[in-house]
Amino acid sequence: MVTSRYDRQLKIEQIGSKGQANLEKSNVLVIGVGGLGSFVASELVKAGVGSITLVDFDQVELTNLHRQNLYTEDDVKNGLGKLEAMKQHLQAANSNVKINTIEQKYSSELITDQYQLVVDCTDNFPVKYQINRDCFQKDLPHIFATCAGNQGQAMFMNSTDDACLECLYPQQDIAKLGLSANIGTNPMIVAITGSLEASMAMKFLTRPEKVVPAKLMVVDNWNFDFRKIGVHVSSNCPLHGGNK
Ligand SMILES: [Zn+2]
Helix, strand or coil: CCCCCCHHHHCCCCCHHHHHHHHHCCEEEEECCCHHHHHHHHHHHHHCCCEEEEEECCECCHHHCCCCCCCCHHHHHCCCEHHHHHHHHHHHHCCCCEEEEEECCCCHHHCCCCCCEEEECCCCHHHHHHHHHHHHHHCCCEEEEEEEECEEEEEEECCCCCCCHHHHCCHHHHHHCCCHHHHCECHHHHHHHHHHHHHHHHHHHHCHHHCCCCEEEEEECCCCEEEEEECCCCCCCCCCCCCC
């Protein structure tokens, strides 16, 4: 008897064969395959997502290896781009998944309704706000996440009825948010936060009818503090009809 490679996840009551079939029909856009994107892409490909499109433009560098899953010293020595290296590693893990790569910086034209879900794995807040705006305008589900220091955050937004990134963090407050290049990044918070994004994606793609209102997950992996925070639509959010 041949056992499915997905045997263990099929046994999860909330996934089951129906959820797995939904996952295998899914088409997901992952923007950025650095720290967060490495985990999101590898988790979803190993779990059997139908099709995944990866967007990035960087080379693999030695300073990436402590936190960016799957990349190797050989990738650095061979001067590989992240997309080429990631596609090789992912396809070796699961040849059933269709993996597309787009080598460019983020642009709004990437957001189309061929995808069921957009996963923001960038480390750049101006780009995050643009992804948020583009997904809002296309009413496309998307997942935001960021990590810096020992803290990670992730939030799933299903529709324009949900609070968005601008509801959560008004753009004028952006300067207060830490960026990983400045304050460093604990490698394990990247794994935890990337896995949270992948978990949100897994739940949505396997059982889209079970979506829940936007909740922000905030994790600190030094004080071991995990919080789930309800986020409401803000009357000041320009996307939700507030002051521009
Ligand atoms: Zn909003």
